[in-house]
Amino acid sequence: MTNPPDSARVEHAVERLRAAGERLTPARYAVLRVVDAADRTDEHLTADDIGARVADLEPAVHRATVYRTLTSLVDSGVLSHVHLGGAATVYHLTAETAAVHQHGHHAHVQCHVCGTVLDVPPDVFDEVAARLRTDLGFVLDTGHAALLGTCRDCATTP
Amino acid sequence: MTNPPDSARVEHAVERLRAAGERLTPARYAVLRVVDAADRTDEHLTADDIGARVADLEPAVHRATVYRTLTSLVDSGVLSHVHLGGAATVYHLTAETAAVHQHGHHAHVQCHVCGTVLDVPPDVFDEVAARLRTDLGFVLDTGHAALLGTCRDCATTP
DNA sequence: ATCGTTGCAAAGCATTTGCATGCCT
DNA sequence: AGGCATGCAAATGCTTTGCAACGAT
Numbered sequence: 001m002t003n004p005p006d007s008a009r010v011e012h013a014v015e016r017l018r019a020a021g022e023r024l025t026p027a028r029y030a031v032l033r034v035v036d037a038a039d040r041t042d043e044h045l046t047a048d049d050i051g052a053r054v055a056d057l058e059p060a061v062h063r064a065t066v067y068r069t070l071t072s073l074v075d076s077g078v079l080s081h082v083h084l085g086g087a088a089t090v091y092h093l094t095a096e097t098a099a100v101h102q103h104g105h106h107a108h109v110q111c112h113v114c115g116t117v118l119d120v121p122p123d124v125f126d127e128v129a130a131r132l133r134t135d136l137g138f139v140l141d142t143g144h145a146a147l148l149g150t151c152r153d154c155a156t157t158p
Numbered sequence: 159m160t161n162p163p164d165s166a167r168v169e170h171a172v173e174r175l176r177a178a179g180e181r182l183t184p185a186r187y188a189v190l191r192v193v194d195a196a197d198r199t200d201e202h203l204t205a206d207d208i209g210a211r212v213a214d215l216e217p218a219v220h221r222a223t224v225y226r227t228l229t230s231l232v233d234s235g236v237l238s239h240v241h242l243g244g245a246a247t248v249y250h251l252t253a254e255t256a257a258v259h260q261h262g263h264h265a266h267v268q269c270h271v272c273g274t275v276l277d278v279p280p281d282v283f284d285e286v287a288a289r290l291r292t293d294l295g296f297v298l299d300t301g302h303a304a305l306l307g308t309c310r311d312c313a314t315t316p
Numbered sequence: 317a318t319c320g321t322t323g324c325a326a327a328g329c330a331t332t333t334g335c336a337t338g339c340c341t
Numbered sequence: 342a343g344g345c346a347t348g349c350a351a352a353t354g355c356t357t358t359g360c361a362a363c364g365a366t
Contacts, residue, residue: 083243083244083245083306085241085302085303086241087241087245087247089245109290109294109296109298110303111296112299112302118294118296120290120294124286124289124290125286127285127286128282128283128285128286131282132267132278132282132307136267136276136278136309136310137309137310137313137314138267138269138276138307138308138309138310139307139308139313140267140305140306140307141270141305141306141307141308142305144243144270144305144306144307145243145268145303145304145305145306146303147298147299147300147302147303147305148241148298148299148302148303149290149296149297149298149299149302150296150297150299151294151295151296152294152295152296155295155297156295
């Protein structure tokens, strides 16, 4: 997979934002850049984390604004959020590629010992999703919540 | 103490509590009865829910005590908690009978529309667990967190 | 009698909201 | 110019904690 220049994904996000009829403000732009940067390093940031980094880019942006911005960006589909096992909610840019759309968002599993979040290809849950649908009529949203467990490091290092 | 027609499960829970060297207090007994009653009706109660029902049984029990009691009962293994998709944590008696739950705790899926929690046989996740283990070395704890999706009713009644 | 557990109230923390101002489009 | 977004600050809601009194064993 190629690595588009830093601004490309942010610019794409801005386009989607505008397509949704939303305004681009300094606060929103800063949030988008912060989330994009975190995505690139496989970090999973909470609202509070994002607020802290936004403060570096745009010191004038208030914490409350970060929360409102995140809500609004999720509503307009530019960002997605994932509920981790504990209680935290983390954010990332919504995947735009058609390939991802076919399977939904990638899934997440979190280590309850060290908190690490691992990304999992969505097809891992295909069979489970099919079974839940036929058995219960339940349509699984693979990427919306993380399952808990123990990661390799924490399992082998007691 | 009086002996109302307690659920055998509550008594078993009390035994486990004592086996863990913990004391039985009115607050803990009330919490156990509330959680057991909810289990029987497939309800999934949050700490706050439990507090409300405990207040009916033991009005003197303080909210803070319910939180401390839940923490302590989980620590001693009498209760288990499940992190639902949103942010809520719900509690139930730890399954003791290996006959019914050979695979460990049952799993949960939650509807993000109406909030309903469905119990899922743990074997549904067997393949996923195996794959996560071989691919990532990640040991899945099936019952510890719920996946999100849309239940039958909410999917067919927009 | 001992020591864990509880009640109380107050602190904490993350998140939300009302309102007037500001700024993106 | 108009209307949505923001800053500010206070409020909210859930959970935790310090401390002294209580009570289960």
